[in-house]
Structures are given as C-alpha cells and as structure tokens.
Amino acid sequence: MNPVDTDEGTPVSVKIRERIQAARKRFHANDNIAEFIQPGELELLLDEVQEKMKGVLGSLVIDTEHDHNTDKTARRVAKMYLKEVFQGRYVPQPAITEFPNAEHLNELMIVGPITVRSACSHHLVPVIGKLWIGVLPNEHTNVIGLSKYARLAEWIMGRPQIQEEAVVQLADLIQRKTQPDGLAIVMEATHFCVGWRGVRDLDSKMINSVMRGSFLKDANLRREFLSLIAQKG
Numbered sequence: 640m641n642p643v644d645t646d647e648g649t650p651v652s653v654k655i656r657e658r659i660q661a662a663r664k665r666f667h668a669n670d671n672i673a674e675f676i677q678p679g680e681l682e683l684l685l686d687e688v689q690e691k692m693k694g695v696l697g698s699l700v701i702d703t704e705h706d707h708n709t710d711k712t713a714r715r716v717a718k719m720y721l722k723e724v725f726q727g728r729y730v731p732q733p734a735i736t737e738f739p740n741a742e743h744l745n746e747l748m749i750v751g752p753i754t755v756r757s758a759c760s761h762h763l764v765p766v767i768g769k770l771w772i773g774v775l776p777n778e779h780t781n782v783i784g785l786s787k788y789a790r791l792a793e794w795i796m797g798r799p800q801i802q803e804e805a806v807v808q809l810a811d812l813i814q815r816k817t818q819p820d821g822l823a824i825v826m827e828a829t830h831f832c833v834g835w836r837g838v839r840d841l842d843s844k845m846i847n848s849v850m851r852g853s854f855l856k857d858a859n860l861r862r863e864f865l866s867l868i869a870q871k872g
C-alpha cells in the first residue's frame with residue numbers, strides 16, 4: 640500500500656510547502672527545510688519522489704518493467720536525493736558544542752582541506768572539491784572541535800548548490816557559531832556540468848573565497864592564509 644494515497648490525496652510535499660509558505664520562509668534548492676518536516680514525513684516524501692522519478696524514467700522511454708538494471712532505479716534515486724546527496728536540506732543542523740576560548744587562542748588557525756561533495760542547482764550533477772577554513776579567534780570567540788567544521792560543511796554542501804552561495808552560507812554559519820575576529824573560506828571544485836556535458840572540459844576548476852573581519856582588513860593575514868593553504872595543495 641502506498642501511504643501517500645491514504646492521506647486524503649494531498650501529497651506530503653504540498654503539506655510541507657504550505658507550512659513553509661505560511662511561515663514566509665524561503666525554500667530554494669540550497670535552503671534547509673528540516674523544521675517544517677514532521678516525524679515520519681521523510682519516508683512519505685521518499686515514496687512520493689520515487690513515484691515521480693518513475694514517471695521521469697517512463698517519459699525517457701525506459702522500460703523499467705523489463706529492464707532489470709532500472710526496475711529499482713526510481714527508488715534508488717529518491718533515496719540518494721533525500722537521504723544522501725541532498726540530505727543537508729532535510730535534516731537539522733548537526734549538533735555542535737561551542738566552548739569558551741579558555742586558552743585565549745589568538746593565532747591563525749586553518750582547517751582543511753575538507754572534502755566537498757555537492758551538486759549544482761542548475762543541472763543536479765556533482766560538484767566535487769575541497770575547501771579550507773581560516774579562523775582568527777579572539778578571547779570572546781567560541782571554540783568548536785576541528786571535526787565540527789567538516790560536519791557543518793557537509794551539511795551546507797549536501798544540497799543542490801551554487802558555489803558562490805555555498806561558501807557564503809558556510810561562512811555565515813561559522814561566523815554565527817564562533818564569532819571570530821576573522822574568517823576566511825576558500826573552495827576549489829570541479830563542476831561535472833562542465834566536464835560531463837556542456838563544453839566537456841574535465842580539468843576546469845572553480846575557485847572562490849569569502850574573507851571576513853580581520854582577513855578583509857589585514858593584507859598580511861590574508862597572504863599568510865593563502866600561502867599556507869597553497870603549500871598544502
């Protein structure tokens with residue numbers, strides 16, 4: 640029995656969307672909507688996406704009934720989107736414990752390279768790369784564990800993204816959590832929508848950065864950060 644059909648015929652995606660709209664929140668591809676999803680609804684959403692995906696395969700004129708390679712593809716793709724590659728839209732932010740800066744750390748700290756696995760909002764094909772985070776703390780800065788930076792990045796990147804927006808979202812999140820004097824993020828990624836389709840250039844990479852606070856004001860600090868990450872490749 641398909642649970643979507645038993646619920647008065649209203650698709651669960653419609654119910655979730657109505658809640659978001661009632662709250663006047665945005666639900667672009669790179670927004671997180673976890674707060675609007677009730678317990679159990681993600682499973683219903685999985686069924687709904689599976690059905691729609693089956694429709695896409697049908698419209699691509701693929702015989703999913705007789706082709707054993709694709710008979711479970713609709714379910715696999717639905718699961719991949721909702722529970723793996725776009726999970727950062729549907730699950731709440733990973734819990735991060737912030738500690739006071741007891742040691743009064745005030746030296747440049749660099750985390751990276753952190754592996755980036757994302758997808759472009761335009762084509763939904765992979766964007767794979769790495770990023771570095773530079774933090775200049777002060778005595779009021781909160782400290783978070785090194786591994787937490789990677790978890791926050793994974794949550795932000797696990798959505799259909801636009802690289803320029805992704806680094807800004809990540810910077811805003813880290814800024815809010817830790818309140819450093821300066822924050823820098825550099826991301827370098829290969830966009831498969833350029834390598835796999837389009838101009839089919841497999842080697843082209845996109846690099847972009849966000850600089851905040853002391854990284855904006857202090858050219859030496861900026862240079863130190865950029866030269867340190869260049870050495871680590």
Ligand SMILES: [Zn+2]
Nearest residue numbers: 759761762832
């Ligand atoms: Zn693209």
